[in-house]
Amino acid sequence: MEPRALIDVFDGDDHFVQRLLVASWPLRIGRALDNDLVLDDPFAAAHHAQIAPDETGALQARDLGTRNRLRAARGKRQVAMLRLVTPCTLVVGHTRLRIRIEADSLAAELPDRHELWLTRPIVGIAGLIGVVAIEGAERWFGADGQREIAGLFIPLLGVAALVLGWAGIWALIGRLASKRAEYLPHLGIGAAALFAFSAWETLSQIVSYALALPGLTRFGYIAIGVVVAAAVFVHLNHSNRARPRLFAGIAMAVLASVIGFGMLGAHERSGRFATEAYSTNLFPPRLRLATAQPLDALIDRSTALARLVSAERKPQRGDKDEDSQE
Amino acid sequence: MRPRSRRVRRSFAALFAAILAFEGGMPGQAADAPPDASGEARRIFEQAREKLVQIRTLALPSRSQASTGSGFVISADGLVVTNYHVVSQAALEKAPYALEFVSVDGQSGGLEIVALDVQHDLAILKREGWALPVIELAAAAREMRRGEKLFSLGKPLDLGFVINEGLYNGLVERDLYGHLLFSSALNSGMSGGPALDTEGRVAGINVARRLDGQLVSFLIPVRYLHQLIAAARPPLQLLAQRQAEIGRQLLAHQETVMATLFDKPWPSQIQGGYQVPVLPETLARCWGTNNADGGSGIGSSNTQCNLGAGRFVTRNLMLGNLRIEYRHHETSKLDGWRFWSAMRSQFSGRVFGGRKDRQRTPPRCEEADIDTAIGAQRVVMCLSAFHRFEGLYQFTLLAVTLDASGSALTSQLTADGVTEANAQRLARRVLDGMRWNPGR
Numbered sequence: 085m086e087p088r089a090l091i092d093v094f095d096g097d098d099h100f101v102q103r104l105l106v107a108s109w110p111l112r113i114g115r116a117l118d119n120d121l122v123l124d125d126p127f128a129a130a131h132h133a134q135i136a137p138d139e140t141g142a143l144q145a146r147d148l149g150t151r152n153r154l155r156a157a158r159g160k161r162q163v164a165m166l167r168l169v170t171p172c173t174l175v176v177g178h179t180r181l182r183i184r185i186e187a188d189s190l191a192a193e194l195p196d197r198h199e200l201w202l203t204r205p206i207v208g209i210a211g212l213i214g215v216v217a218i219e220g221a222e223r224w225f226g227a228d229g230q231r232e233i234a235g236l237f238i239p240l241l242g243v244a245a246l247v248l249g250w251a252g253i254w255a256l257i258g259r260l261a262s263k264r265a266e267y268l269p270h271l272g273i274g275a276a277a278l279f280a281f282s283a284w285e286t287l288s289q290i291v292s293y294a295l296a297l298p299g300l301t302r303f304g305y306i307a308i309g310v311v312v313a314a315a316v317f318v319h320l321n322h323s324n325r326a327r328p329r330l331f332a333g334i335a336m337a338v339l340a341s342v343i344g345f346g347m348l349g350a351h352e353r354s355g356r357f358a359t360e361a362y363s364t365n366l367f368p369p370r371l372r373l374a375t376a377q378p379l380d381a382l383i384d385r386s387t388a389l390a391r392l393v394s395a396e397r398k399p400q401r402g403d404k405d406e407d408s409q410e
Numbered sequence: 411m412r413p414r415s416r417r418v419r420r421s422f423a424a425l426f427a428a429i430l431a432f433e434g435g436m437p438g439q440a441a442d443a444p445p446d447a448s449g450e451a452r453r454i455f456e457q458a459r460e461k462l463v464q465i466r467t468l469a470l471p472s473r474s475q476a477s478t479g480s481g482f483v484i485s486a487d488g489l490v491v492t493n494y495h496v497v498s499q500a501a502l503e504k505a506p507y508a509l510e511f512v513s514v515d516g517q518s519g520g521l522e523i524v525a526l527d528v529q530h531d532l533a534i535l536k537r538e539g540w541a542l543p544v545i546e547l548a549a550a551a552r553e554m555r556r557g558e559k560l561f562s563l564g565k566p567l568d569l570g571f572v573i574n575e576g577l578y579n580g581l582v583e584r585d586l587y588g589h590l591l592f593s594s595a596l597n598s599g600m601s602g603g604p605a606l607d608t609e610g611r612v613a614g615i616n617v618a619r620r621l622d623g624q625l626v627s628f629l630i631p632v633r634y635l636h637q638l639i640a641a642a643r644p645p646l647q648l649l650a651q652r653q654a655e656i657g658r659q660l661l662a663h664q665e666t667v668m669a670t671l672f673d674k675p676w677p678s679q680i681q682g683g684y685q686v687p688v689l690p691e692t693l694a695r696c697w698g699t700n701n702a703d704g705g706s707g708i709g710s711s712n713t714q715c716n717l718g719a720g721r722f723v724t725r726n727l728m729l730g731n732l733r734i735e736y737r738h739h740e741t742s743k744l745d746g747w748r749f750w751s752a753m754r755s756q757f758s759g760r761v762f763g764g765r766k767d768r769q770r771t772p773p774r775c776e777e778a779d780i781d782t783a784i785g786a787q788r789v790v791m792c793l794s795a796f797h798r799f800e801g802l803y804q805f806t807l808l809a810v811t812l813d814a815s816g817s818a819l820t821s822q823l824t825a826d827g828v829t830e831a832n833a834q835r836l837a838r839r840v841l842d843g844m845r846w847n848p849g850r
Contacts, residue, residue: 225751296779354763356772362790364754364757364758365754366788367750368747368749369786369813370746370815372812376778376779376787377779377781379781379789382776382789382791386793386837389793390795390830392774393771393773393774393795394795394800397796397797399797399798
């Protein structure tokens with residue numbers, strides 16, 4: 085006989101317990117062995133409920149005279165009778181039943197993000213090596229004194245530990261939330277994020293120098309915010325692919341927080357939102373593409389600068405007292 | 411122990427603005443005067459003794475002593491002269507202070523500020539209804555000869571009034587206002603006291619000593635006191651009045667400095683492949699060093715010029731000075747990436763200040779690649795305004811040449827307390843004055 089319904093059973097901790105294909109109605113539920121669906125739930129009665137179509141053909145769940153009766157969902161009111169509009173849930177004792185019938189329409193399938201290249205194990209390992217390599221190269225070419233390979237060991241170990249630790253945190257979250265740690269995919273995501281940040285940092289400095297665009301690197305917390313938010317979204321979405329909108333919202337909140345605190349910190353220190361007073365990006369002159377301006381252009385801008393700082397004066401500010409002898 | 415930077419700052423303050431700070435404990439009692447003490451000094455001291463006072467700044471309401479200096483009476487109606495820096499707390503700080511005099515005989519009373527001269531570090535105070543003998547001033551035009559004997563008086567370290575014999579040794583070189591070089595000991599607490607000639611007339615006013623020398627002291631020429639007396643107005647009773655007056659004088663000071671600087675062309679100096687303009691030898695001291703490649707792969711040479719025109723304003727603020735530094739870097743070992751990475755370190759962290767700075771606003775900068783006679787340079791101009799002195803700015807100019815892969819010239823000019831117009835003139839003078847080294 086063709087199945088008429090499918091019931092998934094979840095225990096009090098919402099862990100999946102069993103699946104039942106229902107071939108005919110009525111369906112009796114309870115702890116006793118003569119039920120059609122036998123529950124291992126001390127809060128369910130021996131014969132707790134029965135599901136059957138009513139005279140109109142709609143499914144109904146009826147309490148069989150128990151103490152705890154029925155609920156439409158956890159936390160909802162206890163009732164003796166429930167009309168089941170499938171797909172729906174029914175709570176018997178502490179057990180949750182998810183019920184759907186053959187006629188229920190099904191949502192379109194979710195895209196299979198398992199195939200996202202970032203989450204392949206090989207990417208994780210390669211990403212870790214790549215991040216260590218780019219950090220090593222930055223330090224190697226940035227050193228202005230003697231180059232010592234041994235001197236790179238501790239900094240690079242720190243970078244590797246950062247990525248490994250970050251992936252570990254996400255694997256732990258995945259393990260707790262969905263019973264899937266998936267360390268290597270998270271390692272790939274973390275390494276890609278750090279790689280993206282390192283690449284942006286270096287490239288933006290070069291572009292800023294080449295095109296004389298100092299503003300490109302004076303708000304570094306924006307790039308950090310974007311990279312961290314994107315990484316958080318991909319990590320969350322990999323752990324649970326059913327809630328992309330929620331995770332997008334979380335990522336946006338992370339972005340706003342990083343940028344907000346970055347602006348606040350810069351302003352508290354220096355009274356401006358940029359992280360540095362002026363750009364210090366210097367590279368070999370052959371990379372310069374911008375055309376030099378006449379000095380008058382900069383002098384003209386300094387006039388506006390004088391107006392700006394004058395407007396920030398607080399004439400009543402005084403000195404601290406200090407005892408002394410003249 | 412104070413942090414080193416603070417000590418260094420204080421040393422500079424002492425060098426150029428007469429902060430004769432006393433930070434040690436109380437020394438033992440001085441020995442009795444030797445029986446063969448100079449009869450001349452004894453005579454001078456006896457003549458001046460009733461006209462000498464100690465000036466005390468008292469923190470209110472406790473009236474505990476915040477600082478002390480010395481002074482002398484110049485008019486029968488109670489005008490007293492001292493250094494501006496002796497009374498600067500009472501003159502300019504928001505916290506309440508009072509000024510008090512104590513005579514050699516132990517009389518004391520309150521004083522109010524009548525006139526201030528920040529440029530020359532002088533102040534005139536007044537005690538109403540008070541009459542004391544007056545000390546005579548030497549004529550403004552009086553010319554002194556090197557080796558002439560002078561006697562400085564005051565109350566060092568709050569221990570007791572003293573007279574020190576010393577010699578006038580001409581005018582201080584490269585000094586905008588022509589301070590007198592005085593070979594004798596001036597100690598903390600003697601600031602503002604008179605330096606008398608053998609006739610007992612005021613030839614100068616004690617102001618400063620060098621901490622890194624022995625018996626190298628400075629006096630303010632008496633002609634500036636004549637000018638201040640002539641220009642004295644009604645008492646400056648309100649903080650706002652004093653602040654405005656000091657601001658006006660600081661503006662005048664920087665105009666004097668700039669007029670002197672721009673009056674003549676600046677000499678050139680060779681730095682690597684470039685010729686750079688430096689401050690005239692007659693106005694400023696320039697020091698230089700050469701550093702061979704010490705393992706970093708980069709050799710450098712530098713020149714640093716300091717105008718030494720800073721005026722003491724408050725304990726934490728000196729305005730009016732100008733410094734220029736050029737540093738040429740060259741490598742034959744490093745590739746371009748690593749050399750310019752080192753230049754990045756050289757170029758960063760050159761502009762200081764933030765929201766917690768009580769004296770000035772956070773610095774704001776403009777930057778651009780500028781076309782100069784030695785090719786393109788990355789130029790940064792930063793300004794911050796002084797909270798209490800409208801129209802005065804701290805100006806920093808940074809520049810680095812961009813014409814070669816393995817060498818670079820970094821330049822920095824810092825002017826404390828200039829107008830916007832003078833900041834721009836300085837930027838032009840430095841950047842327009844750069845040339846290629848003809849022998850490169």
